[in-house]
Amino acid sequence: MxxxxxxxxxxxxxxxxxxxxxxxxxxxxxxxxxxxxxxxxxRVGFFTRPWEDLILSARFFGRGMIKYQEPVIVKIDEESLQAIGSWPWPRSIYADALYQLSQEEPAVVGLDLLFQEPDPENDFILAKALEEVKMPVVLGIELELEFVKRFWSNRLQVWGEKPALFPQADKGYLNLVQDADGRIRKWPLNVETTRFAFTERVYQLATVESPPAVGDGLIDFAGGADSFPSISFSKLIRGEYPEGFFRGKIVLVGVTASAMDRHDIAVQALGSVPGVYIHAYLIRNLLGQSWLRTxxxxxxxxxxxxxxxxxxxxxxxxxxxxxxxxxxxxxxxxxxxxxxxxxxxxxxxxxxxxxxxxxxxxxxxxxxxRIELAERRSLRILFSKHVSPEILGEILKRRNEIKTGGERRFVTVVFADVRDFTRFAEEHEPEQVLFRINQLLGRMTAIILRNGGLVNRFLGDGLMAVFGFPVWKEEMFANAFAACREMLSAEETLAGKENGVGDRVGVRIGDGVGVGIAWGIVIAGIVGNQERQEYTVMGAPVNLA
Structure with missing residues (x-):
């Protein structure tokens, strides 16, 4: 109670x-x-690479047409293979190209080629050319690399250099690092080695400056292949180029023929790109410091x-x-x-x-x-015995409108109790008193619930009910008065019924049921402390009823 x-x-x-x-x-x-x-x-490349490719592609298309002055690319293309002969060429051919370039006095020449197998008849010719030409020349070498797993990601481990000829020449490693999807998007310059990368060494000789630290940056593929000035290797040998075409510029010599030294890159619109063009992009990134920082x-x-x-x-x-x-x-x-x-x-x-x-x-x-389930469960436990199923459904739907911390509401308050109950209790056995009062309170509770009210308190021989709360109904007054009329006759309808053990109870409880009703503004909310808290209403209508 x-x-x-x-x-x-x-x-x-x-x-x-x-x-x-x-x-x-x-x-x-x-x-x-x-x-x-x-x-x-x-840390998972499968999820990060698409975004990197999107940014690189957006920058590529956003830049539009770009024309660079350098590096100049000397292409070993199909035209050159047809004019000079099948691959590989004798080393003397490269010596002729270096002598031809020396006349133009370029800033530096980088040979994007690997000289690993000896050519006994021609190696000394190329070695002599490397000593005699005026401009600095950088040759390519290859590092022995292996991916080593380090918790979150894989890192490159250097195990040394593959054998290369012409030890007296400047060299830089040509390795281009592919991601797990086979595409090149990250800088290859952050491996742990004392040797400069090919493009780093070319940049250093051309600018007489130490190359900037790039770290884990992304290559900025700005401009297409036609953005770089280029010429066929065969035309270089024949001297078919404008005067001053190479003067003071960085020159890269590399293979561009189809199906030779091709690499997939992040910008798929460029297709498979020759390695010499990727090194040209790297040099442009160093010159303009335009790589993408992470x-x-x-x-x-x-x-x-x-x-x-x-x-x-x-x-x-x-x-x-x-x-x-x-x-x-x-x-x-x-x-x-x-x-x-x-x-x-x-x-x-x-x-x-x-x-x-x-x-x-x-x-x-x-x-x-989870919170809503808990609230619905709690509200169902709290109100299921005090309101009708229809009102309970409305409460659950409008649970966010119920403010347990306190609110003012317009309600109708009804008090009902048994008149002259004390005399009845003194004249009858306790079991009979409790049985009869529970019968009566049960009957009045059913009436209140049927009329949309809330049974707020049981007060010994009576009860307190509230209409219009927690769910407001336009027919609040009609329901409250209808409930009062039914409760006034509730005791009479119970008189003469069995007491649960087969005996007839033909006496009335006290002097009938008395009902008080009032309406107005009340304060509704939780009262009590952590050990005991109850939800009730208080105010003038409660006292008046």
Missing amino acids: GMIDLSKWYRAAERPVSKWPSMTLGEITGAIICFCLALLLS LPDWLYTLILLGISLGWTAFLRKRVGRFLYLATFGMSVFAVILGVIVGFAGYVIQIVPLLGLFISELIFLLARTY
């Missing part, structure tokens, strides 16, 4: 963590789990963690459609921001951010669903 007990419901509410009062421990845990998932996505791992980790916690704190009180709209809006904003930052020369991995937003949406939806 007594008022509606909301203690379990109230204590089931999540209590804030004292160290971070704005978020609960469950919310912080969920945010950290989502952060770990996003961090994992940022954020340090520690900084990106902190950004993900901050966004995860902040986004959870922002959305923790939001529900329903707002969650979907906010997630969609932030995802679109992140993509647009990532593209803008990409055009500015930086790559921020957006796919892990999208994964973070989606995982937090799922977490918050699951959390909201």
